[in-house]
Amino acid sequence: MKGGNVEKGKQIFMKQCSRCHSVDPKACHGMGPNLHGVVGRQAGSIPGFHFSSAFEKSTLVWDPENLSSYLQNPRKHIPSNNMPYCCLEDPEDRRNIIAFLQAGSK
Template identity: 35%
Template sequence: MLKWVVAAGCLLAMPAVASAQDAEAGKKLWNKCAPCHAIGPGAKNKVGPELNGLLGRPAASVEGFAYSDALKKSGITWDDEKLHKWLENPKALVPGTKMLFPGVKDETQRDDIIAYIESFKADGSN
């Protein structure tokens, strides 16, 4: 019985995943990002940089895009955590950024958008 109590306690102590990321739902939510960013085959910079292969890439590293000094100096390498904070409130993560987007307040929506972005490799394939 003690083993079951210990096992249950360990399970409760583990961090829970709030929701599974859903790239298909993220594709629909991408409409919030599409006016400024492109992703996928043939993506080009728009008002914002193209986002193919974003995760693991240093911030302000897409050639040909004029980033703010704040983002250039941020030292950020995009991972789930940083992208989550960015999508929630870009100006809070990087004060002085040029990005005018107010953010996505819903955590599940951010998860889904990130899943969609993560589905694209640097060459735009997925």
């Protein structure tokens, strides 16, 4: 997956994701796991967060393609997960959020 605007991704993240997730490496988990360093990490593997059994059983690694598919439809990508959010339909918005998450992982 190519492209993505980090600043636009940050804006979308702050509006739609930050209620439940943080990207601050020093922050505790919120309702959802902290997403700092999520790109390249195995799903359900971050210490200190209680993941659903769907995530605990997953062997998925969060690369840009998996993140995009998950953000497009979380319940379809990982059935029975607990994330209440559904569906970031716009592929450009997904690219931008992923660019933001990748930039924060460096």
